Amino acid sequence: MTAATRPTSRWPSSRRVPPSTMLGIAGLAAFAVVLEVLPRLLQLPSNVLPPLSSILSALAGELRTVAFWQAVQDTVVQWALGLSIAVAAGASVGVLIGSVPVLRRATASTIEFLRPIPSVALVPLAVLLFGTQLRSALLLIIYASFWQVLVQTMYGVVDVDPVADQTARSYGLGRWARVRYVVWPTAMPYLATGVRLAASVALILAITAELVIGSPGLGQEINAAQSGGATALAYGLILVTGIFGLVVNVGVRTLERRVLSWHVSVRGEVTQ
Amino acid sequence: MLDVRGLNKIYASKDRQVEALRNLTFTVAPGELVCLVGPSGCGKTTLLKCLAGLLDPTAGDVLVEGKPVSGPPPGMAVVFQEYGRSLFPWMTVAQNVELPLRVKKMPRARRTELVTDALAAVGLADTPSAYPWQLSGGMQQRVAIARAVAYEPHVMLMDEPFAAVDAQTRADLEDLIRAIWERTGVTTLFVTHDIDEAVYLGQRVIVLSSSPTVVQEDLTIDLPDHRDQLETRALPRFTELRTHVYAEIRAAKHAVLSAAQR
Numbered sequence: 425m426t427a428a429t430r431p432t433s434r435w436p437s438s439r440r441v442p443p444s445t446m447l448g449i450a451g452l453a454a455f456a457v458v459l460e461v462l463p464r465l466l467q468l469p470s471n472v473l474p475p476l477s478s479i480l481s482a483l484a485g486e487l488r489t490v491a492f493w494q495a496v497q498d499t500v501v502q503w504a505l506g507l508s509i510a511v512a513a514g515a516s517v518g519v520l521i522g523s524v525p526v527l528r529r530a531t532a533s534t535i536e537f538l539r540p541i542p543s544v545a546l547v548p549l550a551v552l553l554f555g556t557q558l559r560s561a562l563l564l565i566i567y568a569s570f571w572q573v574l575v576q577t578m579y580g581v582v583d584v585d586p587v588a589d590q591t592a593r594s595y596g597l598g599r600w601a602r603v604r605y606v607v608w609p610t611a612m613p614y615l616a617t618g619v620r621l622a623a624s625v626a627l628i629l630a631i632t633a634e635l636v637i638g639s640p641g642l643g644q645e646i647n648a649a650q651s652g653g654a655t656a657l658a659y660g661l662i663l664v665t666g667i668f669g670l671v672v673n674v675g676v677r678t679l680e681r682r683v684l685s686w687h688v689s690v691r692g693e694v695t696q
Numbered sequence: 697m698l699d700v701r702g703l704n705k706i707y708a709s710k711d712r713q714v715e716a717l718r719n720l721t722f723t724v725a726p727g728e729l730v731c732l733v734g735p736s737g738c739g740k741t742t743l744l745k746c747l748a749g750l751l752d753p754t755a756g757d758v759l760v761e762g763k764p765v766s767g768p769p770p771g772m773a774v775v776f777q778e779y780g781r782s783l784f785p786w787m788t789v790a791q792n793v794e795l796p797l798r799v800k801k802m803p804r805a806r807r808t809e810l811v812t813d814a815l816a817a818v819g820l821a822d823t824p825s826a827y828p829w830q831l832s833g834g835m836q837q838r839v840a841i842a843r844a845v846a847y848e849p850h851v852m853l854m855d856e857p858f859a860a861v862d863a864q865t866r867a868d869l870e871d872l873i874r875a876i877w878e879r880t881g882v883t884t885l886f887v888t889h890d891i892d893e894a895v896y897l898g899q900r901v902i903v904l905s906s907s908p909t910v911v912q913e914d915l916t917i918d919l920p921d922h923r924d925q926l927e928t929r930a931l932p933r934f935t936e937l938r939t940h941v942y943a944e945i946r947a948a949k950h951a952v953l954s955a956a957q958r
Contacts, residue, residue, distance in 0.1 A: 591774070594768045594772065596770060597796070598799075605799075686787075687785070687786075688785075691827075
């Protein structure tokens with residue numbers, strides 16, 4: 425991978441530097457070759473690291489089963505549901521706490537205490553409460569992603585420009601109108617960052633819950649494949665979760681660019 | 697129209713008190729265009745925020761249309777110096793101008809009419825769908841002025857609106873303010889640190905002292921009503937007036953310096 429990316433940094437003025445997508449594909453191809461060649465070269469047993477070709481063929485077989493697509497659907501539903509609840513809750517609580525200084529000071533230390541608790545540490549609690557149902561996975565997902573959204577939204581709300589706020593007040597915008605037209609758009613870029621972080625964290629926790637608690641989904645399938653000795657399939661499923669993560673990230677970034685076209689980080693040109 | 701009586705503002709922190717405004721009394725009659733000028737750091741912005749209902753005075757009263765100000769008065773529009781921060785970057789030019797009208801729950805047809813007229817009045821009829829950050833500084837301040845005009849205010853407050861634009865743009869914008877004022881007859885209080893600008897624009901110029909601020913002089917500008925950047929500024933009377941105001945401000949500064957040395 426490094427071999428392929430190096431030319432850009434070493435000869436930045438060179439005109440024939442391949443575009444970054446080409447480099448990306450080249451890097452990916454190199455990675456695939458390593459995955460294929462390394463297990464053969466080191467003669468690794470196929471239950472440790474099978475070559476890529478056997479991983480892919482195991483996965484191809486799996487793609488034709490109903491169980492696989494059911495698992496994908498379960499994971500996607502858990503992820504989407506948990507993320508949506510966390511974003512809705514985090515954004516509204518964030519706007520509320522962020523815009524009331526007394527609340528902000530009162531909750532700051534509690535948030536700083538609760539936030540670093542790893543969601544995985546709540547597994548026993550989740551199992552105790554909901555067993556292996558969907559809800560115990562949701563609890564973990566929501567807990568982990570809620571803080572990402574909350575903290576970012578709070579930063580965003582506090583970032584309101586005093587001149588913008590005074591302008592709004594002088595033109596008769598009441599508290600609610602200011603939240604809608606000034607505070608909310610100001611917090612948007614922060615919220616977008618929060619959502620992007622939360623989307624990845626939610627995926628991690630969805631797979632973790634499936635692996636550890638055994639709630640239905642891709643994680644459970646990985647577990648089943650691994651304990652059933654189908655190592656190639658287990659790796660194949662792991663690749664699927666990776667692709668899912670990639671799709672999520674690209675999706676959120678695209679959304680971000682569209683919603684925040686006015687923001688300094690997105691808008692291209694500035695005439696000044 | 698605008699009545700300021702014994703206005704006093706003291707910023708108090710734990711162990712220190714700063715008296716920004718000592719005792720300000722002046723009035724602005726309906727339809728008048730008055731400039732407030734004073735040395736830098738004389739509390740012009742503090743005064744303006746008190747007038748706009750954005751800051752509570754320590755003592756004294758501000759009355760707008762006979763009513764004491766306790767929050768932003770409904771018939772008042774403010775144009776801030778920092779146009780870049782006063783316009784919302786997430787809204788287009790037209791949306792920025794329209795927002796206060798939307799919040800007022802004005803019918804859509806009337807809103808569109810007011811926005812179109814206001815943008816035409818400031819010479820931006822063809823850029824309603826641009827974003828403020830795509831425009832030059834002078835054009836951005838025009839948008840802020842259009843927002844004030846569309847609001848149909850009874851009183852317009854301007855806080856050093858042209859301090860951050862270049863000299864040629866500033867001259868154009870000064871004439872724009874005169875033109876809008878002549879057309880709409882809106883009572884205007886224009887705060888500036890620029891003596892020439894104050895004399896050129898105002899019917900009256902109120903000179904403030906250094907902080908703690910009092911009214912140093914209330915001067916009627918007896919220049920012809922039609923102002924022109926070349927002709928008016930070349931008049932001997934213009935030079936006399938600006939020299940007079942300049943001397944007043946210098947005297948105000950020296951009074952503070954000698955008081956400090958004593």
